[in-house]
Every structure is written in structure tokens, then in C-alpha cells.
Amino acid sequence: MKLIFDWLKKNNFEIWAHAVSEGDLRIEPVDNFKSVDFSAEVPLDSWKQAFFPSNHCLFEFNKPPAKKKIPLNPLLLRGETGGFKEGTKRIALFGMRIFDLEALQLYDAVFARDPYYQSRRKNILIIGFASKNEKKDTEILFDKTFSEERLSSYNFDIFWGEKSKRYFTGSPKGKKILKDLKIESASFGAGTESARHNSASMLWRDYLNWKKIIDTALDSKIWDELGKTCLACGKCSIACPTCFCFDIADEFQPPLTPPIPTEASEQGGVERVIRTRCWGNCFYQEFHRMAINNIFNDNIRDRIAFWYIHKFVRVPVEYKLRGCVGCERCHRVCPVDIDIKKNLKRLEKSLKNKKRP
Amino acid sequence: MKNPYLPRIATIFNKKKEDDDIYLFTLKFRDGTLLNFNPGQFVLAGIPGFGESAFDVCSSPSDKNTFQICVRKVGVNTAKMVDLKINDSIFVRGPFGNGFPIETVRKKNLLLVGGGTGFIVIRGLLQCFLSNGKTSDVLRTSDVEQKKKIQIFYGARDWNSLLFRDEFDSWGKIASLHLILEEPPEMPACPRGLITKLFEITKIIEKPTIIMAGPPMMYKFCLQEIQKRLNVPDNKIYLSLERRMHCGIGVCQHCAIGEKYVCTDGPVFTYEELKKIKGAL
Numbered sequence: 001m002k003l004i005f006d007w008l009k010k011n012n013f014e015i016w017a018h019a020v021s022e023g024d025l026r027i028e029p030v031d032n033f034k035s036v037d038f039s040a041e042v043p044l045d046s047w048k049q050a051f052f053p054s055n056h057c058l059f060e061f062n063k064p065p066a067k068k069k070i071p072l073n074p075l076l077l078r079g080e081t082g083g084f085k086e087g088t089k090r091i092a093l094f095g096m097r098i099f100d101l102e103a104l105q106l107y108d109a110v111f112a113r114d115p116y117y118q119s120r121r122k123n124i125l126i127i128g129f130a131s132k133n134e135k136k137d138t139e140i141l142f143d144k145t146f147s148e149e150r151l152s153s154y155n156f157d158i159f160w161g162e163k164s165k166r167y168f169t170g171s172p173k174g175k176k177i178l179k180d181l182k183i184e185s186a187s188f189g190a191g192t193e194s195a196r197h198n199s200a201s202m203l204w205r206d207y208l209n210w211k212k213i214i215d216t217a218l219d220s221k222i223w224d225e226l227g228k229t230c231l232a233c234g235k236c237s238i239a240c241p242t243c244f245c246f247d248i249a250d251e252f253q254p255p256l257t258p259p260i261p262t263e264a265s266e267q268g269g270v271e272r273v274i275r276t277r278c279w280g281n282c283f284y285q286e287f288h289r290m291a292i293n294n295i296f297n298d299n300i301r302d303r304i305a306f307w308y309i310h311k312f313v314r315v316p317v318e319y320k321l322r323g324c325v326g327c328e329r330c331h332r333v334c335p336v337d338i339d340i341k342k343n344l345k346r347l348e349k350s351l352k353n354k355k356r357p
Numbered sequence: 358m359k360n361p362y363l364p365r366i367a368t369i370f371n372k373k374k375e376d377d378d379i380y381l382f383t384l385k386f387r388d389g390t391l392l393n394f395n396p397g398q399f400v401l402a403g404i405p406g407f408g409e410s411a412f413d414v415c416s417s418p419s420d421k422n423t424f425q426i427c428v429r430k431v432g433v434n435t436a437k438m439v440d441l442k443i444n445d446s447i448f449v450r451g452p453f454g455n456g457f458p459i460e461t462v463r464k465k466n467l468l469l470v471g472g473g474t475g476f477i478v479i480r481g482l483l484q485c486f487l488s489n490g491k492t493s494d495v496l497r498t499s500d501v502e503q504k505k506k507i508q509i510f511y512g513a514r515d516w517n518s519l520l521f522r523d524e525f526d527s528w529g530k531i532a533s534l535h536l537i538l539e540e541p542p543e544m545p546a547c548p549r550g551l552i553t554k555l556f557e558i559t560k561i562i563e564k565p566t567i568i569m570a571g572p573p574m575m576y577k578f579c580l581q582e583i584q585k586r587l588n589v590p591d592n593k594i595y596l597s598l599e600r601r602m603h604c605g606i607g608v609c610q611h612c613a614i615g616e617k618y619v620c621t622d623g624p625v626f627t628y629e630e631l632k633k634i635k636g637a638l
């Protein structure tokens with residue numbers, strides 16, 4: 001991995017990795033190999049900031065030149081809506097674990113036709129890693145361990161299995177890098193294809209089971225209880241590697257205070273408007289609010305349920321992929337100890353009890 | 358790769374006041390492109406700096422060169438929009454969603470139920486039915502004249518809050534219009550009450566297909582009336598839903614209901630689809 005790290009640095013990649021920062025394990029750009037964490041621990045945040053920044057510009061509206069006599073309302077800006085600029089910065093995600101590769105697979109599917117995501121994504125190199133200290137979880141959904149058959153279904157460039165001491169390549173780009181570095185790359189074992197099929201169908205069957213539980217347990221009292229416990233702070237959704245909701249919002253340049261522009265924009269103080277896309281958070285009331293009739297998901301109970309429905313119902317129906325990769329970041333960042341594993345188990349149990357005569 | 362977030366610039370061709378704070382805008386794309394929509398589809402429109410809001414397109418698809426949206430001042434963006442003047446610009450994306458299944462309903466007896474600003478989308482449907490057969494590839498006038506009957510239920514607060522009042526006569530050519538107001542004037546005579554009362558006091562056409570648009574409360578009580586009085590299958594009741602929308606293309610999750618999106622699966626749904634989704638209505 002050191003050789004690859006040095007190669008990335010030499011080739012001017014911005015390198016993101018697991019690293020301890022102010023006492024917590026985070027994901028952030030790193031400068032030297034020594035600061036990279038190779039433990040089996042899950043960091044607090046996810047990689048999504050690298051391929052889907054929390055706030056990015058979609059395009060700008062510029063003010064029309066003064067001499068052009070276009071009949072415009074004074075506050076209206078002329079939009080030279082040229083669209084997205086190609087991303088040029090190359091980023092290497094160094095040490096992505098197997099469950100985060102699964103989350104990336106979902107992002108790749110959701111934003112398959114999104115020009116902004118794609119222009120960024122094509123400059124991102126994925127170097128995966130599995131620690132030799134990984135422990136298997138008894139619950140299939142929450143199992144975070146590496147296996148060849150699992151890896152073979154995901155998108156990556158290079159992957160290092162610490163236990164088997166083998167490098168895998170998942171793309172021509174990855175192959176070329178290893179070749180340049182004279183590192184031998186392993187190919188997946190002969191039985192991987194059929195094993196992949198089995199493993200994928202096992203994960204999927206397990207997931208469909210959870211989908212059914214969420215689908216049928218929507219009236220459960222557990223949701224009322226969660227609604228009372230949850231603070232709707234939204235940290236889980238920020239930490240979640242699969243949460244991809246977003247808002248589209250406009251910003252004035254130069255910024256105006258108060259945020260809702262009144263006089264200044266009409267007097268021509270605004271130079272341009274930036275239309276941005278930023279992470280949305282379905283735990284906030286604002287996410288669901290309409291200008292009138294704001295009655296949808298107007299309580300925390302319904303918003304928590306909305307989050308679970310998204311992960312366990314909407315995503316699998318739409319993308320045939322898992323909307324929860326079992327990383328449990330949401331539990332670790334939760335200030336009131338809401339435990340997704342426990343909740344799923346309780347919902348499952350409540351259904352079993354209900355069915356009993 | 359096509360950029361789904363880029364709006365087109367539309368010029369305001371006409372602006373007509375319908376009520377206090379409600380205006381009907383006739384728009385035309387500045388680059389000469391057309392909207393090509395079906396009744397029931399919506400656009401995201403707004404002014405840079407103030408965001409975008411969803412509007413049902415409420416003109417006839419056969420008017421190729423222009424299209425109409427009805428804007429009610431309820432938020433920051435719409436407040437700015439209603440201040441615009443003729444020849445000003447509005448930035449528009451769309452059309453989005455699925456409209457009404459025109460092919461399915463074109464030969465059916467129709468009961469159109471609209472409440473308040475929900476009536477805007479019903480107006481789009483009526484404009485479509487009224488439009489001349491020669492230019493419309495959506496619905497031929499002859500279908501309307503010969504085979505089917507249309508009944509309209511329109512409920513509002515008072516006479517002034519009824520939208521499109523100057524079009525009532527033209528609708529009379531193809532449909533019977535039943536109005537009901539919470540605060541009716543002395544003249545013209547009009548029953549007092551909520552829209553549900555019309556189900557009670559009106560003889561409803563035979564075997565209707567029902568299309569409803571209005572606030573969720575209206576859906577709740579009208580569906581009760583329909584179930585009580587009429588024998589209409591759930592898949593013959595269509596409802597147009599409203600939700601907060603940001604992307605319009607089924608990604609951002611703002612308009613998600615159950616496993617569906619109002620923007621891409623709707624905004625028109627059958628009651629059969631919606632009754633399975635908790636919190637949809």
C-alpha cells in the first residue's frame with residue numbers, strides 16, 4: 001500500500017483516507033502514509049463528501065451587461081446557464097472498506113445520468129482495503145467483512161486484502177498502476193463467479209426480509225417511541241454512506257443580509273446568483289415543507305419512518321440494491337443512542353408476536 | 358450527458374389576474390423551443406435567487422407555441438413571480454411527471470372534482486377537451502360531442518375566489534358545471550357548503566371516471582362520499598398530488614411517498630395506488 005500511496009502522491013492525487021483527527025477516526029485528505037489508519041474500525045463519517053460534496057455549484061446566473069437593453073424586471077438576472085464545469089482535481093479514495101464500496105455502488109446507480117456526479121467520479125480512483133482484524137457479524141445485514149465474491153460485484157480500481165496478502169484489480173486503470181509498480185495482482189478464484197452469485201442472492205434475500213418487515217410494521221408502536229426519543233438532529237443522515245437526498249438552493253453573490261434579499265437585489269447590488277445542490281436532511285421539517293398545506297411528515301415519528309422506508313423499501317424497489325450497508329455509523333453518531341440493529345430486531349419481533357394467534 | 362437542472366428562459370406573453378394574489382401567466386420559451394406536455398404534467402419554474410416551485414401546466418397541449426401556469430403568492434419565489442410584468446422572464450424546467458391518462462379517459466363519462474387552487478389542473482384538462490380537433494393530437498372534439506358526458510364539481514370559498522370565471526360559459530359547451538361556495542353571494546344563486554355536499558344534491562352521471570384535484574382534506578371527505586354513494590372502482594378515481602419538489606426527476610427524495618415519487622410516478626395517481634401508501638393522502 002505504501003508503494004501505491006507514493007505513486008498517488010507523485011501523480012498529484014489528493015489522497016483521502018481513514019485518519020485519526022482530534023481523537024476520532026475520520027475520513028479526510030491526508031499528506032503522509034503514516035497518518036493512514038488501517039484498523040478494522042469504522043470511521044465516523046463516510047466517503048460521500050469526496051464524490052458528492054455537501055454543497056456544490058450547479059451553475060450561475062449572471063447579471064446582463066448594462067448596455068444590453070433587454071426588457072427585464074430590475075431584480076431579474078440573465079442566466080447564461082452554461083452548465084457544469086468538468087472537474088479536474090484527481091482524488092484517490094485510499095482504503096475504502098468493502099461496505100463503503102457497496103454504498104458507492106448505490107451512488108453510482110443513483111447518479112448514473114447526473115453530469116455533475118459523473119464528471120467528478122471519473123477523476124476518482126478507488127483503492128479498497130480489508131483489514132486482517134475484521135470480525136464477522138452474526139447478522140447478515142451488519143456483516144462488514146471482506147470476501148472475494150462480495151468484492152467482485154463492486155466498482156473499484158485496486159483492492160488490498162491484508163489477510164490473504166493479495167491485490168485485486170477491478171479496472172484497466174487499476175491494472176495499469178499495479179503493472180507500473182511491478183505489483184502482482186491476483187485474479188478472483190475460479191469459483192468466484194458462482195460464489196458471487198450465491199453471496200449476492202443471500203445478501204439480497206436477507207435484505208428483502210428486512211424490506212418486508214419495514215413494509216408491514218409501519219403501524220408499530222415502536223415508531224411512536226422512536227419519535228419521542230429522536231431529536232431529529234439529522235446526524236445519522238449526514239454520517240450515512242448511502243443517504244443521498246439533496247436540496248437545490250440559490251445563493252446571492254455577494255451575499256446579502258438578511259438572507260432573503262429585498263431592497264439590495266432590486267437596486268442592482270447583486271452580481272450573480274449561484275444555484276447550488278447541497279445535502280438534504282429528511283429529519284428536518286424544512287425538507288418536507290411546502291409553501292401551503294405543510295402537513296406531510298410533520299412529526300419526528302413519520303420522518304424517522306420516512307428514513308427507514310427510503311433505505312429498506314424505496315432503494316431496493318428502484319435500484320435493486322441495498323439501501324443500508326450495515327456500517328452502523330448512524331448508531332455511533334446518535335446522541336440519544338438510537339440503534340438501527342436493535343430497532344430492526346424489535347420490529348421483526350413485534351411482527352412475529354402480532355402473527356401469533 | 359443532458360443536464361436536467363438547466364432551466365429554459367420563458368418570456369411572459371400575457372399575465373391575467375384571477376384573484377387577489379393569483380395570476381395566470383402565458384409563457385413562451387425565448388429560444389423558440391416548445392414545452393410538449395400532457396394535461397396533468399407540471400413544470401418547475403422560478404426566478405434566479407428565489408428558487409423553483411412546481412406548477413401544473415393548465416393550458417391545452419394543442420396550443421403549441423405558448424403554455425400557461427397559474428401562480429398563487431404563497432412563498433418567496435411565488436411572491437416575486439406575481440410581481441413580474443409582461444415581457445419579463447421566468448426560468449422553467451420541464452415538463453415533469455405523468456399527466457392524466459388521456460387515452461383511457463377520452464371516451465369515459467367524467468366527473469371532475471376541483472377544490473380551491475386544485476382546480477387549476479382540472480382547467481388544463483378542460484382546455485384540452487375544448488381545443489379544436491384539427492390541431493389537437495390528444496383529444497378530438499368529436500369524441501366529446503358524441504359519446505361522453507362531463508360533469509364538473511368546483512368548490513371554493515366565495516365568488517371572487519373562483520378562478521377562470523370568464524371561461525365558465527365555454528366549459529358549458531362540453532360539460533355541466535356545478536359550483537358550491539362556503540360564502541355564496543346573493544347573485545348569482547349558488548349553493549352554500551363544502552364540495553362534498555355536491556355529491557349529495559347532484560344527480561351524478563352514470564359510470565363516471567372521477568378526476569380530483571385539491572387539498573388532502575378534500576380528498577379524504579370526497580372519497581368517503583364516493584364510497585358511500587357511488588360504485589366507482591378505485592382504479593377509476595384519479596387524484597393529482599402536491600408535494601415539495603427540488604429535482605423533478607426522482608432523485609432528491611423530497612416528494613417521496615412510500616415506494617413512489619410524486620414527481621416521476623405521479624403527480625396523477627389512481628386511488629388504487631394511493632390507498633396502499635401510508636401518509637400519501
